[in-house]
Every structure is written in structure tokens, then in C-alpha cells.
Amino acid sequence: MRLAIELANTLHARQGELRDELQTPADLAAWLDRVGALLAVPVEGGSPLAVSRGDLAAARDLRDAVRAVAAAASTGQAPDPEHVERLNAAVRAAPRWQELVIDEMAPAAATRHGTTAVPGALAEVAADAVDLLSAGRIGACAAPGCVLLFLRDRPNREWCGNACGNRARVARHHDRHKQATPQQGG
Numbered sequence: 001m002r003l004a005i006e007l008a009n010t011l012h013a014r015q016g017e018l019r020d021e022l023q024t025p026a027d028l029a030a031w032l033d034r035v036g037a038l039l040a041v042p043v044e045g046g047s048p049l050a051v052s053r054g055d056l057a058a059a060r061d062l063r064d065a066v067r068a069v070a071a072a073a074s075t076g077q078a079p080d081p082e083h084v085e086r087l088n089a090a091v092r093a094a095p096r097w098q099e100l101v102i103d104e105m106a107p108a109a110a111t112r113h114g115t116t117a118v119p120g121a122l123a124e125v126a127a128d129a130v131d132l133l134s135a136g137r138i139g140a141c142a143a144p145g146c147v148l149l150f151l152r153d154r155p156n157r158e159w160c161g162n163a164c165g166n167r168a169r170v171a172r173h174h175d176r177h178k179q180a181t182p183q184q185g186g
């Protein structure tokens, strides 16, 4: 699991209909709780986690940016500079550093960032997106009707999973044999 991909895939399609798992601040609190183990610095804000409308808007903006840049990269296009800037702004929102701590009398490194609240967590998600995108490791599923991103574990991978791969192969076969208008999958 990677933070950037987990965030992007809170938007998914089921039977041709877009589903959005981040519609309310409570949705974002639940998502942050779910990915908590992936965060270098846990989000502190009490339980239930205090998430504002502004936090939700920031998370959704970051999600749009990650999805747009990944989709552009997957199709060999230059991403919109506005999306790139939005992603970078999220990284800069919480500077991160390593501090020396003493763990059972031995020196150890602990990650800290400028804020321990939701913007700090979103900055980690954005930093993960920078890592993955710069290494060409995020793919956008090419299957009809699928909107998921996936971790590109081999360079020519095109689909988020086997189900989409099979569906896409069938669709291509169909297109080759019948020059019909493309059908919406679902």
C-alpha cells in the first residue's frame, strides 16, 4: 500500500458509476485512520479525529492533482502545471525532518514535521506522490470505465488488476473485429 495511490483510489467506479469515499470531513477522518500505519508521523487530533471542511477540501484538491498528473504521465502527456504546483504546495505545507531520539538508551532517528495535524498527513501523502511519480511508478488503469491508479511494478503494466486486464483485452478484441463505437464498460 502506498499513501498516494490509496488517496487517489478513494475515487472509484462501480458498474459505470463514480463513487467518492471522501465526501465529508468524517470520511477523511476515517480514511486517515485507515492509512495511519503508513504515516511516518501519526495524526494527532483526538478521537474521533478533528477534521475540518478546509482539510477535506485540501485532501480532495491533492487527490485531483495526483490523479491528473498520473493520468497525464500514463498517456505520455505533459501534466497541467497547475496540478503540479498544487501537489508541490501540499508537500511544502509541512516541512519534514529527522530528529535524534534516545530509544532504550540507543540513539535513533524519528521523523517529525512542522504540523502534526491533517495538513502534515496530507504533506506525507503528497511527498509519496512525488516519490512515485518521479520514478514512473504510478499507472492509471487503461481499462474502459476504470478510474483506479496502481503501483507500477513492471514498466509495461497497463491495468490495475487481472479483472481489468481481461476486460480490456476483450474490449480490444471486440474493437478489432467490429469497428463499432466504443462502449462504456462497467
Ligand SMILES: [Zn+2]
Pocket (backbone or CB within 6 Å): 141, 142, 143, 146, 147, 148, 159, 160, 161, 164
Ligand atoms: Zn482497473
